[in-house]
Amino acid sequence: MAIDVKTLAYVNFYAAMGTLEKYVEYDTGARELAKGQNLNVRFKVQGSGPDGVLIFEEGKVRALPYDAGIKTDIVLICKNAEHFNKVVAGTAMPIPVKGVFKTLSFMGNANSPFMVLTDNMAKIMRQKEFNNPQERELSTKLAFYAMVAGIAEVGNHDPIARYAMKRVLDGEMVLGIKDVCYATLVKTGGASDEARLTCIRQKGSNGRAFMTFDSIDTAKGLIDGELDAMACISSGKLDTRGHMLMLDNVNKILNIVPKYLA
Amino acid sequence: MKTYTYPKNVETMTRAGKVIPAGVYGHLGPGEGCMIPSSAYPFFVSRAKGSEMWDVDGNRFIDFMCGYGPNVTGYCDDDIDNAAMKQIKIGNCTSLPSYIMVDFAELLTATVKKDWAFFCKNGGDVTTFAVMIARYFTGKKKIIFVNNYYHGVAPWTQKPDSPGTLPEDCMNSLYVNWNDIDGLKKVIAENDDIACFISTPYMHGNFVDNELPADGYWQEVRKLCTENNIVLIVDDIRAGFRLSLQGSDNYFGFEADLICFCKALANGYNVSALCGKEFLKSAAASVPYTGSYWMSAVPFAAGIANINKLIQGNACAHFKEMGERLESNLMKTAKELNVPLVFSGPPALFYMRIKDKQDNFLLHQEWVAECVRRGVFVTNHHNHFLNLSMTKELIDEATTICSEAMEVVVKNHPELFK
Numbered sequence: 001m002a003i004d005v006k007t008l009a010y011v012n013f014y015a016a017m018g019t020l021e022k023y024v025e026y027d028t029g030a031r032e033l034a035k036g037q038n039l040n041v042r043f044k045v046q047g048s049g050p051d052g053v054l055i056f057e058e059g060k061v062r063a064l065p066y067d068a069g070i071k072t073d074i075v076l077i078c079k080n081a082e083h084f085n086k087v088v089a090g091t092a093m094p095i096p097v098k099g100v101f102k103t104l105s106f107m108g109n110a111n112s113p114f115m116v117l118t119d120n121m122a123k124i125m126r127q128k129e130f131n132n133p134q135e136r137e138l139s140t141k142l143a144f145y146a147m148v149a150g151i152a153e154v155g156n157h158d159p160i161a162r163y164a165m166k167r168v169l170d171g172e173m174v175l176g177i178k179d180v181c182y183a184t185l186v187k188t189g190g191a192s193d194e195a196r197l198t199c200i201r202q203k204g205s206n207g208r209a210f211m212t213f214d215s216i217d218t219a220k221g222l223i224d225g226e227l228d229a230m231a232c233i234s235s236g237k238l239d240t241r242g243h244m245l246m247l248d249n250v251n252k253i254l255n256i257v258p259k260y261l262a
Numbered sequence: 263m264k265t266y267t268y269p270k271n272v273e274t275m276t277r278a279g280k281v282i283p284a285g286v287y288g289h290l291g292p293g294e295g296c297m298i299p300s301s302a303y304p305f306f307v308s309r310a311k312g313s314e315m316w317d318v319d320g321n322r323f324i325d326f327m328c329g330y331g332p333n334v335t336g337y338c339d340d341d342i343d344n345a346a347m348k349q350i351k352i353g354n355c356t357s358l359p360s361y362i363m364v365d366f367a368e369l370l371t372a373t374v375k376k377d378w379a380f381f382c383k384n385g386g387d388v389t390t391f392a393v394m395i396a397r398y399f400t401g402k403k404k405i406i407f408v409n410n411y412y413h414g415v416a417p418w419t420q421k422p423d424s425p426g427t428l429p430e431d432c433m434n435s436l437y438v439n440w441n442d443i444d445g446l447k448k449v450i451a452e453n454d455d456i457a458c459f460i461s462t463p464y465m466h467g468n469f470v471d472n473e474l475p476a477d478g479y480w481q482e483v484r485k486l487c488t489e490n491n492i493v494l495i496v497d498d499i500r501a502g503f504r505l506s507l508q509g510s511d512n513y514f515g516f517e518a519d520l521i522c523f524c525k526a527l528a529n530g531y532n533v534s535a536l537c538g539k540e541f542l543k544s545a546a547a548s549v550p551y552t553g554s555y556w557m558s559a560v561p562f563a564a565g566i567a568n569i570n571k572l573i574q575g576n577a578c579a580h581f582k583e584m585g586e587r588l589e590s591n592l593m594k595t596a597k598e599l600n601v602p603l604v605f606s607g608p609p610a611l612f613y614m615r616i617k618d619k620q621d622n623f624l625l626h627q628e629w630v631a632e633c634v635r636r637g638v639f640v641t642n643h644h645n646h647f648l649n650l651s652m653t654k655e656l657i658d659e660a661t662t663i664c665s666e667a668m669e670v671v672v673k674n675h676p677e678l679f680k
Contacts (some may be wrong), residue, residue: 163422171290171622208622230284232294234275240295242622244643245469247295252423 336651349563386414396458410467463510472607585609632667647651
């Protein structure tokens with residue numbers, strides 16, 4: 001199955017970098033590091049890639065689509081989606097067109113705050129051996145949020161996944177790890193070309209469909225591909241209910257997500 | 263009322279999961295996510311008779327799913343099983359087909375008012391064959407589907423996002439909405455390479471209220487297909503022999519060019535049939551299509567006994583009467599409890615759901631789970647089926663169980679049912 005570079009760019013920005021929102025919320029060290037960075041960083045990917053802003057504010061981080069009302073401190077240009085993907089992979093540099101000196105101190109070398117935050121988060125998410133249960137839980141929660149945001153981006157942009165995304169009925173789908181963390185996918189636009197999924201990293205109150213992992217262990221096993229989803233549904237470890245046609249189509253997108261988050 | 267537990271079912275599913283993909287794959291298993299919650303449902307049957315089945319824990323169920331359709335005369339029906347047993351002793355899968363295939367074809371074509379019958383095994387075999395015949399006969403490529411359709415699992419029936427399906431498999435697929443004649447006219451006007459229109463006789467999609475054809479809908483579809491050299495295929499796999507023994511096209515007052523039968527054809531013995539009009543017979547003979555067991559004689563013997571028993575038992579009137587009785591009983595309970603229960607589709611194949619304000623099926627799934635836990639096997643997502651062995655007594659017993667289950671749901675959510 002071919003990787004679409006534009007889709008990968010959106011996944012990299014909103015699902016990978018976007019998970020910084022939860023990383024700084026859960027990890028004290030990360031939050032302290034983010035606290036020192038009150039600035040807005042725009043990643044403008046030319047062509048059809050994402051044009052988004054990472055907002056660092058009082059130890060919180062958000063990844064939002066750019067709009068003219070957002071004041072930017074740093075503007076980084078990437079020639080195209082492929083260039084941006086190389087930046088995220090650490091094999092290329094973006095072109096700073098605003099805030100050059102701030103860029104250097106924010107992300108100029110391996111020890112600069114942005115690089116430390118993203119590197120540490122990536123390490124935790126990819127970690128296989130853990131020193132304690134808390135570390136394992138953090139890794140799983142971050143992977144969960146990246147997965148849900150990945151569903152939205154892959155559904156919106158991957159040429160094959162878009163077929164399934166358009167067939168998802170409008171409304172909220174609540175995904176979660178029972179009593180640990182939740183996220184909501186909001187579908188709008190019906191089956192039209194305007195159809196889209198949006199990820200909200202909190203529990204929705206108007207869910208039409210629900211998918212809940214019964215534990216951290218189940219979530220980790222399924223996200224890592226070590227457990228069989230069908231077997232988990234059969235055993236009740238993965239609880240699905242509500243409007244199952246919505247989840248059926250989301251699952252078709254979810255089948256495609258791992259190739260982008262690998 | 264006692265509620266069921268399923269320790270042996272779970273134990274068997276654990277064993278199954280080790281050696282069978284998904285434990286129980288497909289529509290009979292929990293892996294598709296429609297047994298909600300899975301803890302409320304049995305997974306394996308130990309025996310069945312008539313309209314009842316017993317799971318491996320010994321729990322008894324009044325079954326309104328009928329094996330998702332094949333149980334049309336009754337589980338382990340003596341007349342049909344005796345006919346099958348008699349045939350198995352004189353020959354089944356032989357080097358030449360048994361003459362009984364001809365007997366079955368004559369009975370079937372006379373019953374459903376078509377000119378020929380071609381036998382396979384599953385529903386997907388005959389829908390696929392119907393499309394191949396249409397393409398060969400017309401020399402055209404495209405297929406018009408009606409949204410919410412299900413015609414099997416072959417790649418041509420799927421969307422490009424389905425695992426194992428290629429975008430190229432769906433390149434010739436066109437889609438219209440049910441009962442939308444203007445939409446169909448538009449699709450025909452915009453495409454000049456349409457081989458066939460394939461549809462179920464009424465819209466029985468999952469998780470939606472089922473819809474019957476509007477007045478004149480099928481007659482207009484028939485006219486458009488004839489005028490545009492489009493083969494009209496009716497997928498009667500689910501509804502066949504439940505609305506009319508003459509086929510659902512006859513029931514709705516039109517004539518299909520090709521009609522697909524499977525589920526209710528032989529009361530669970532494995533045979534499906536594509537029946538068609540004379541002008542397509544030569545094309546059907548020309549398209550290469552066969553299978554190792556397609557001419558096995560035992561299912562033909564069962565099919566003959568089954569159709570004769572359905573005719574003698576005035577089966578479709580019985581299905582309607584039983585379906586209407588259940589609907590009437592449950593609507594009475596729902597009204598008393600202020601529960602917004604909705605029935606749709608024909609009584610013989612009723613779909614029901616509690617239509618809550620959030621339209622998210624949670625209350626409905628809770629009710630269905632409580633019914634199953636008490637011994638009535640129904641589903642939340644799919645239409646149900648009646649069979650010839652169903653009795654008024656069983657309908658009334660099911661009503662008592664489903665009513666108690668509804669009371670449980672109401673007690674669980676007092677704020678919703680003031």
